[in-house]
Amino acid sequence: MTRIGGDVVVETLRALGADTVFGLPGQHALGLFEALRRADGLRVVGSRVENNLAFAADGHARARLAANPEGAVPVTPMIVSTGPGALLTLASLQESRAASVPVLGISSQVPVAGLGGGQHGYLHELPDQQASFRDVVKSVYVVGSASQIPTALREAWTVAATAPYGPVWVEIPEDVLLAEAALPPLTAVTASPPPLEPLPELVAEAAKVLGGAKNPIILAGGGTLRSGAYAELRELAEALRAPVVSTFGGKGVFAWDHPLSARSWLEDWHTTEFLADADVLLVLGSGLGELSSNYREFAPRGRLVQVEAELGKLESNYPALALHADVRATLRALLPQLPARPTDGRAEAAVKDLLARVESRLDGQPLAAERKLIEDVRAALPEGTQSFWDMTIAAYWAWSAWNPDGLPIHTAQGAGGLGYGLPGALGAAAAGVRALAVSGDGGAMYGLSELATAVQHRLDVTWLLIDDGGYGILREYLTDAFGETTATELARPDFVTLAESFGVPARRSSLDTVRGDLAEAVRTPGPSVVVLPAVLKMFAPTHLKHP
Known part of the structure; x- marks a missing residue:
């Protein structure tokens, strides 16, 4: 079978140590996905939207790092197509950069002739796609021929795994990915991130x-x-x-x-x-x-x-x-x-x-339900479960109150964008880690489609969805600042029925029963959903100088 540029990419990733790739096909990336189809020992995990794919790659890297902090830096590759697909990853890569997570983003590109202001009129064409990524990731690389692929990926992998860890971006033109590759099969590409030693x-x-x-x-x-x-x-x-x-x-x-x-x-x-x-x-x-x-x-x-x-x-x-x-x-x-x-x-x-x-300060505020919820969620999880929290009021509590001993916690507070919880947890599950996702109903709407991903790949994720009817934390911010809210109240589906339509077991819970409901859901193999209708409150603005 004729080897093409896409095969050189896949061989290089395998040699560097990748065993899982998060990928979403696109017209310009066909050579990459054909190479992935015929590759041995490289699992491909998809998603429904590119930003969720990037969050999943982030969660995969974090989960592996938490599970084996003494091991090699777990760089996680992600493959998308050029233009709209690539740009949809930006917000997720911003989180990876802010949280120092080693993700290797690989994007196809228009043919070489269309790069750098050459020919125009290609589908998905951008005048300078790499400019969109320069201030988001650690480094950007643009490949011009198959011979450049192994060393470009090796350098990108090294940069991602060098302290401070972070995402990198590699662009490879469509015709380079599809052209016959003159390079011999690659098995010995290695990366050695230099230690950042103090003076x-x-x-x-x-x-x-x-x-x-x-x-x-x-x-x-x-x-x-x-x-x-x-x-x-x-x-x-x-x-x-x-x-x-x-x-x-x-x-x-x-x-x-x-x-x-x-x-x-x-x-x-x-x-x-x-x-x-x-x-x-x-x-x-x-x-x-x-x-x-x-x-x-x-x-x-x-x-x-x-x-x-x-x-x-x-x-x-x-x-x-x-x-x-x-x-x-x-x-x-x-x-x-x-x-x-x-x-x-x-x-x-x-x-x-x-x-x-x-x-004592917390005891002086009417916050018993919020404090008990954090305790109940933690008590429901088996040892080793890793949790991924979206930007919701429960997560703001978890930042301070969560006991992480034996139960690592990952949040989106690096960049603070919505939608991280479910796809991050799916990435962890793809690494063989039992995972919990926690979202509010607002953040949940960013990634509902990924329930299909969880079913398709049989990923062991429990999703706790706290439904308060809107963007709860923004409701509090606006009310505290102006006495009223705007655009915070949301129409939403029946999340239980919707999850079941994906073939995912789901139940409606309450603050009194959530511990048992969540524990039972976590014991259920594969994806499951627990919907908790509850309006939570934040503790008093504790950044004020006077308690």
Whole structure:
């Protein structure tokens, strides 16, 4: 059988370590999908819409990273067609970029003659498609011949897997994908992402600053989680006797119930002041952006030491002793230079006091139903279940309140777009991970078509759909700001009947029965849906300085 350019793509992906590709066919990508059809050992998982396909690739990479943080960086390939198909992935790739998720996007293109202002009039043609992606992904590559495919994909894979991880984009013209390939079969293409090591002088200075701290505190961000620095963070916290606060993106990197865990109530003023009281705050893998700084209200009174793999985030919001490096590599270099402090119980007592004050604040608000819901959802899940949360009020609660020990959580708070929950969970299920999706009825409408994907690929996903009749969080924002709402109330289908029409078992639940209903749904093989009619409320605006 004649080998074509599409075969070179598939062979290269297999050699680089891919075993699953998320793909949606298009006219210009026929050569790629013919090559996928006849490839051995490469599973193709489709979707109904390209943005959901990209979310699924994101969820697949996150799930594999969470399941095996010591393994190779799990770059996940995604294949779409040019023009409309490619552009539909942009919002999803923005989430992958913001959350540092290694996705390799591959798009077909118009024939070579139509690139760069050449011939015009091709279907799906854009004057400069790559310009749409330059500020969204880490790097963009445009292939001009089959001979360029292996090294372009190898370089793109390497960039995606180099700290900070993130999406990359490769475009390959239609005629290159269909033309006979003169290259021999490829089996030995490898990628070796370079480690992002800290400068020794800066490590020594950081050790000096931390060693002299009287009240050190650690803020562990998403970069700590992505680097897999679980053991190193624990060793550092115990050596320094330093409390650890996790950002929303860093949830799970430090044990929730550890005596030094101050958890992740970042939108509570008590936690904001707790961090500000540190004489040395060690910020690991966070740029201290809007959410992590409690909407810019955080005002440190001590010194900051910041470790961050993304160069542009260093000191972008607060002055610091800044180390441009991978968190895990930095902690490994730092630990031998830090003498262990004796345990005197002061840090543990400070953590206990902080959490008691947070608890007291919540107790003073009528939020029993919301708090119980988070507890019930967690209690319904078997160990190892990974959950994927859309931008819904329940997710805003989960950012702070979810205990991630044994139950990793993934949210769309990187870029904050709607529609992430179900396709992200489908991607995880394609990686063999038991997955829960949580959406509101507004976000659910972005991805209802993917129930067909779940059925077609027999993906083991449970979808908790919380129906409050509209965009609940925006309803609260508008009401709080102006006393009225506009465009937040939504007509919606009978979600139970609709799910059943896809052949997906579904049930209507209540706040009193959701724990049992969800537990039963999770035990059901394949996709299932639990619809929970409920209007939830957020806790008080805790970024205000006065509780």
